[in-house]
Amino acid sequence: MFEVLIFATLNGLVTGLLLFMLASGLTLIFSMMGVLNFAHASFYMLGAYFAYSISLYTGFWPALILAPVLVGVLGALVERYGLRRVHKSGHVAELIFTFGLAFLIEEAVQFFWGRATKDYRSPDILDFPLFTLFGQNFPAYKAFMIFISIAIFIALYFVLTRTRIGIIIQAAITHPHTVGNLGHNVPLIFMAVFGVGTGLAGLAGVIAGPVLTTFPGMAMVLGSIVFVIVVIGGLGSLAGALVASLLIGLLQSYAIASDLGMPDLLNWLGVSFERDHPLNDIWRLTLPQIAPILPYLLLVLVLIFRPSGLFGKRES
Amino acid sequence: MFKFAVWIIFAIVIVLLPQFFTSLLSVSILNQMAIAIVFALSYNMLLGQGGMLSFGHAVYFGLGGFMAVHALLGIEDGDYFFSVTLIPLVGGLFGLLAALFIGSFSTHKAGTVFAMISLGVGELIAASSLILVSFFGGEAGVSGDRTYGPTFFGYDFAQDIQVYYLAAAWMFIATLAMYLFTQTPAGRMANAVRDNPERAEFIGYSARRVRLISFVMSGFFAGIAGGLFAVNYEILTEQNLNAVTSGNVLLMAYIGGLGFFIGPIIGAVVLTLMNSVLSHYTTLWMLYLGIMFVLTVMFLPNGLTGFLMMHRTPWHLGKIRLLIKPYIVTSIPGAVFALSLVAMVEMAHSSEAEFVFLGASFNSSGIVSWGVLIAIALGSFIALRRSLPALREAWAQANAIDSGEQK
Incomplete structure (x- = not known):
């Protein structure tokens, strides 16, 4: 029981921090432009595929730097030539544009790399168990993932709160016109933030690709979960995004690791149903079974009872 | 009624x-x-x-x-x-x-x-x-x-x-x-x-x-x-x-x-x-389909119907025929450009050595066929760009209300 708990916590931490890398960029972009970027997870997928192709020639480490940069540049171009054009037509059009972009990127990935799963592996140098606990190994690569995520979080926090650029960005979120009048190029700031946000998603893809497998559906798998996190945490709140990411990561990890279910609850309550009861499916549910839907359940509940999210400000 | x-x-x-x-x-x-x-x-x-x-x-x-x-x-x-x-x-x-x-x-x-x-x-x-x-x-x-x-x-x-x-x-x-x-x-x-x-x-x-x-x-x-x-x-x-x-x-x-x-x-x-x-x-x-969707959102925010409805004013002004010629002049290079891009995409995707597109046969790994397609694409793109000012001009004319002046 105890070792299950420890490993579930560690795995939940890995997933949660990975989700945060995506959610942080998404929430930053949202607070700047008011656009929920549906294609955010598609940039994550592009990161994994770029890194796979680059690593074929140079190995993992140069890909770790190059792929996120490429993704970021691509994101900036999308903002400059796509999103800025659609901006005139309003928020719904922007949302639908990113939705179409997600669709398009998935098709493009299938065009260039095919439908099959790519054999994108973690570097050999990290291919050893970091420690063994109760006979179970904890791979060094997962520790590396945790390390990168935390480093990114600290760097992001430092840049946003302690540097001049960060202050300008924060000001541009709330008072874009004033910042513009002070002589800063606000559209350029928007483009840069979009580029950095998508670049972070790309980085998440680079480090997650080997663990979560690199296939054309990987954006779909994570995309809506990241949305859920950003909404649960409160739109535009970085701290909220961190808490919600860890919450979702741990929740899913515990649910998968546990072997509890409705039968246990019914036993405990002393109730039993016959096998051909019409709701038999419900009476036999187990936690690992419903793990994938827990985030959505949480989302709907949060939106009903606290529409602004856990850390969100009052909705305008 | x-x-x-x-x-x-x-x-x-x-x-x-x-x-x-x-x-x-x-x-x-x-x-x-x-x-x-x-x-x-x-x-x-x-x-x-x-x-x-x-x-x-x-x-x-x-x-x-x-x-x-x-x-x-x-x-x-x-x-x-x-x-x-x-x-x-x-x-x-x-x-x-x-x-x-x-x-x-x-x-x-x-x-x-x-x-x-x-x-x-x-x-x-x-x-x-x-x-x-x-x-x-x-x-x-x-x-x-x-x-x-x-x-x-x-x-x-x-x-x-x-x-x-x-x-x-x-x-x-x-x-x-x-x-x-x-x-x-x-x-x-x-x-x-x-x-x-x-x-x-x-x-x-x-x-x-x-x-x-x-x-x-x-x-x-x-x-x-x-x-x-x-x-x-x-x-x-x-x-x-x-x-x-x-x-x-x-x-x-x-x-x-x-x-x-x-x-x-x-x-x-x-x-x-x-x-x-x-x-x-x-x-x-x-x-x-994805490309078409993204292009629609970018260039036709009101959709296909919105595009058709844009022609209501020229229609009521009786000037719709002013648009016919510029539309033809623009759409021919536009269609050629789109088709050449499609041909390149299909050729890159095709695994067979001989690639047939609209009756024309290409050697899908040959430099010549790529060169021809790229040349067609570039040429039609330039023609498309050139035709746009005339189209814009005609559009402005078709939507302008003549203030009593003689034609």
């Missing part, structure tokens, strides 16, 4: 269509169109008329469809005794109930909150459909048989053409009903709440209740579409209520044009046609 005539013509057209398109394939495409039209129109009740962006509209389509399949099974087992013609109504009523339940908490707010709840509910239902096997049938889905039950004036719906008349009739009724709904006070208030919920509240309407009414009606018609789907395909699976189906209906409504009642109809017809025709020729049709 004019509007009445439009509906009569619409009815005549849908009755006559199978006389011209008699092959099995075209009848099945017509059936798909009828279903898609009802579904896309029901979606536009939310987004176009009510201002509610939904990412989970397939839920009501799918739930209605699943209920309809269960009703088909009930008829087959002899539990119920009614005609298959009423099956879409079963789907509609179940869609309505589902929308009433979900709408009771999701319509508090429009905008992002509504969009996110619809996304969450959509994912929730799609994921649960794989878990709750007795109702949704798991991965395999639930299938039925539409030929049981009492016949309807000799129709037993064994053939697709009979299903077409059933689907077309329901489509006509649903379209008319949805149109009439836009004319009711409830439909008008939906527009008011979309544009300015605060003002609507000040004149005494509950924005939430107005949204809920639109939402429930929309769920009802989506359920009818789902019921038609059940009759047509006799099977429903998880795919019919997941995010892909929800995305598809958004695509149809948006490409058709959200701001017009007829927009989703055009979108549904065009996209259904494209899906079946393009997928016949190329495996990459989804890629083209």
